[in-house]
Amino acid sequence: MIVVERVIMHIDMNAFFASVEQQANPELRGRPVAVVGGHGRTVITTSSYEARAKGVKTGMAVWEGKRICPELIIVVGDNRKYTHTSSRINEIFRDYTPEVEPFSIDESWLDVTASLSIFGSAETIAYLIKARIRNLFGITCSIGIAPNKLLAKLASDMQKPDGLTIISPADVARIMERLPIKELCGIGRKMERHLKMMSIYTCGELGRCDEARLTAKFGIVGQRLKRMGQGLDDSPVIPFAEEGDVKSVGHSRTLERDISDPAEIRRFLLQLSEMVGSRARRYNVSGRTIHLYVRYADFVSSWGKQVTLKNHINLSDEIYRAALGILESVELEQSVRLLGVSLGNLKHQAAQLPLFEEERKKLFATRAMDAINDRFGRMSVTFGTLLPEKEKFGSQVIPPSWRPEGIKKVGA
DNA sequence: TCTGGGGTCCTAGGACCC
DNA sequence: TCTGGGGTCCTAGGACCC
Numbered sequence: 001m002i003v004v005e006r007v008i009m010h011i012d013m014n015a016f017f018a019s020v021e022q023q024a025n026p027e028l029r030g031r032p033v034a035v036v037g038g039h040g041r042t043v044i045t046t047s048s049y050e051a052r053a054k055g056v057k058t059g060m061a062v063w064e065g066k067r068i069c070p071e072l073i074i075v076v077g078d079n080r081k082y083t084h085t086s087s088r089i090n091e092i093f094r095d096y097t098p099e100v101e102p103f104s105i106d107e108s109w110l111d112v113t114a115s116l117s118i119f120g121s122a123e124t125i126a127y128l129i130k131a132r133i134r135n136l137f138g139i140t141c142s143i144g145i146a147p148n149k150l151l152a153k154l155a156s157d158m159q160k161p162d163g164l165t166i167i168s169p170a171d172v173a174r175i176m177e178r179l180p181i182k183e184l185c186g187i188g189r190k191m192e193r194h195l196k197m198m199s200i201y202t203c204g205e206l207g208r209c210d211e212a213r214l215t216a217k218f219g220i221v222g223q224r225l226k227r228m229g230q231g232l233d234d235s236p237v238i239p240f241a242e243e244g245d246v247k248s249v250g251h252s253r254t255l256e257r258d259i260s261d262p263a264e265i266r267r268f269l270l271q272l273s274e275m276v277g278s279r280a281r282r283y284n285v286s287g288r289t290i291h292l293y294v295r296y297a298d299f300v301s302s303w304g305k306q307v308t309l310k311n312h313i314n315l316s317d318e319i320y321r322a323a324l325g326i327l328e329s330v331e332l333e334q335s336v337r338l339l340g341v342s343l344g345n346l347k348h349q350a351a352q353l354p355l356f357e358e359e360r361k362k363l364f365a366t367r368a369m370d371a372i373n374d375r376f377g378r379m380s381v382t383f384g385t386l387l388p389e390k391e392k393f394g395s396q397v398i399p400p401s402w403r404p405e406g407i408k409k410v411g412a
Numbered sequence: 413t414c415t416g417g418g419g420t421c422c423t424a425g426g427a428c429c430c
Numbered sequence: 431t432c433t434g435g436g437g438t439c440c441t442a443g444g445a446c447c448c
Binding site: 036037041042043044045059060061062063064067104219220221246247248249250251252253254299338340342 | 413414415419421422423
């Protein structure tokens, strides 16, 4: 067997949302900008490098950002701009290889192994891509080139903004030896703490650790951890079109203020159910499991409960009824800060009309409502009980985990 | 004046069936 | 009247990513 050394690229847009905004509005260029969500208790989703230089960070409350950096310009995010730009950027990637795996709205992996004979080198491809993205969108990106996805991602993180970092196979051992474990994608805060308690601080130490010790502590993950420490990763770059089925569709919202009035809570629940339902219908999926999530006013206490139905559903009021059933089975302990509804156990919706006239009417009414909302923006038409709430759901910043084409394919 | 929102994967334990 | 064990489905909760 001939093992071909792979050449993997990881591309990370620098301060993506903020860069797109600075590009769209020249007055923002060169100035500290923070992109935020559209409603009350929002946080900073992304900030420009000018803002970061002052200490502004993702996840900060807006008032905190303003305190650290009084000249900070707050921009309410516009998801259409970001999704559109992201899709076009991924199209550029596909000019260099069909093996493009979007990891989030602003990151992708490319397997360029088979493209090298055409373009010469990965470095050449990286410079071509950088130039096109800069020329077309005025955005810089950081690119990592390495023998696998784990190391490519690590490499793209090493130089920001506008970086290009190559980790060649010969460099791997030297780089991993002193690298702190938390730098690896997949080792978060908790895992870091556990490993440190085992006196494992660097990837070198992790890679040399006895596998039995790791599996005793972490189970099946232990094997993968050891390999990660050695800089090994076999996972393939999976093109978007070949990705597996989507597993769930959900929405959650932190309320403008904590609420305890049951009627008000139900209104928000209906609103979330409508958001989930309309998205499921647009993607032509339905699901059997409805999950309700509640975060209380103290921020730390929360619970989630789910029910699994006999039938797959995707109509908003059916989702609402199931979620409400869960809510009413619980005695709320505090006023509510956040509500979330998600639909799981998904399958493709069969494209057939219901047998009964009443159900057919409901389906057609739903489709008409969805169509209007698709065309004129969300919540142009909605359930009567939602109308007073409409203003509260302003523009929404889509999270970085968003996928360019919106949803993965769903098996029949 | 604290602290967003979208996902995925894994584990453990119980119910139920054969 | 007592017994084992495997498989599947479900719920709850935690960790991770952006």
